[in-house]
Amino acid sequence: EPEVTQTPSHQVTQMGQEVILRCVPISNHLYFYWYRQILGQKVEFLVSFYNNEISEKSEIFDDQFSVERPDGSNFTLKIRSTKLEDSAMYFCASPGTDSSGANVLTFGAGSRLTVL
Amino acid sequence: KQEVTQIPAALSVPEGENLVLNCSFTDSAIYNLQWFRQDPGKGLTSLLLIQSSQREQTSGRLNASLDKSSGRSTLYIAASQPGDSATYLCAVSPNTGRRALTFGSGTRLQVQP
Numbered sequence: 001e002p003e004v005t006q007t008p009s010h011q012v013t014q015m016g017q018e019v020i021l022r023c024v025p026i027s028n029h030l031y032f033y034w035y036r037q038i039l040g041q042k043v044e045f046l047v048s049f050y051n052n053e054i055s056e057k058s059e060i061f062d063d064q065f066s067v068e069r070p071d072g073s074n075f076t077l078k079i080r081s082t083k084l085e086d087s088a089m090y091f092c093a094s095p096g097t098d099s100s101g102a103n104v105l106t107f108g109a110g111s112r113l114t115v116l
Numbered sequence: 117k118q119e120v121t122q123i124p125a126a127l128s129v130p131e132g133e134n135l136v137l138n139c140s141f142t143d144s145a146i147y148n149l150q151w152f153r154q155d156p157g158k159g160l161t162s163l164l165l166i167q168s169s170q171r172e173q174t175s176g177r178l179n180a181s182l183d184k185s186s187g188r189s190t191l192y193i194a195a196s197q198p199g200d201s202a203t204y205l206c207a208v209s210p211n212t213g214r215r216a217l218t219f220g221s222g223t224r225l226q227v228q229p
Contacts, residue, residue, distance in 0.1 A: 031215075035217075041221070042220070042221050042222075043160070043205065043207070043217075043219040044219070045217060048215070048216055056216055058216070091159060091160065093160075104150060104162040104165045105150065105162065105215075106162065107152075107159045107160040107161075108159055109158060109159040110158070110159045112157075
């Protein structure tokens with residue numbers, strides 16, 4: 001079954017530092033998404049990326065955030081100057097299919113970011 | 117703005133019971149609805165997806181229904197097992213060209229052996 005791979009699984013950083021989270025989505029898909037989940041809260045949409053451009057972004061995705069596709073298969077989420085409130089689990093997601101062939105959104109295992 | 121609510125927030129049942137998790141959404145203009153499972157500290161595993169034109173989907177012991185006009189979905193779990201213990205999330209996708217999901221806060225299920 002196709003997978004979405006995220007690295008690192010956990011990162012601890014100091015407030016004000018830059019962080020880069022990486023994702024390898026399901027191959028041959030042009031769409032991918034970033035979501036985040038602050039501990040104990042809902043999963044929130046951050047940004048969608050299609051064909052090398054931002055397709056949609058939420059209010060959370062301010063100037064401190066950026067997404068890039070540095071090469072053909074990897075995508076990154078960069079937080080320029082981390083704040084305490086950026087501590088969360090960050091999920092990358094890519095369209096895929098389930099066992100019945102239905103189109104579903106497949107999520108990676110997440111990257112836990114802790115800002116001290 | 118779409119709001120998704122899940123009831124109950126937590127549920128504890130003995131093994132073998134059938135149970136129903138509820139999800140409601142405020143804007144019925146959805147493209148699809150997806151149920152996910154999340155284990156503690158883990159990612160999201162897709163369980164079932166219902167297109168807006170469908171009424172229900174089944175996978176093994178799971179059955180999800182959708183009543184779009186009333187803004188409701190249910191996830192039915194038959195013969196619950198301890199391995200079903202997890203948080204179950206409901207998420208809807210808008211009926212536009214963009215597919216960003218809006219999630220509910222989840223139902224935390226504990227199945228007692």
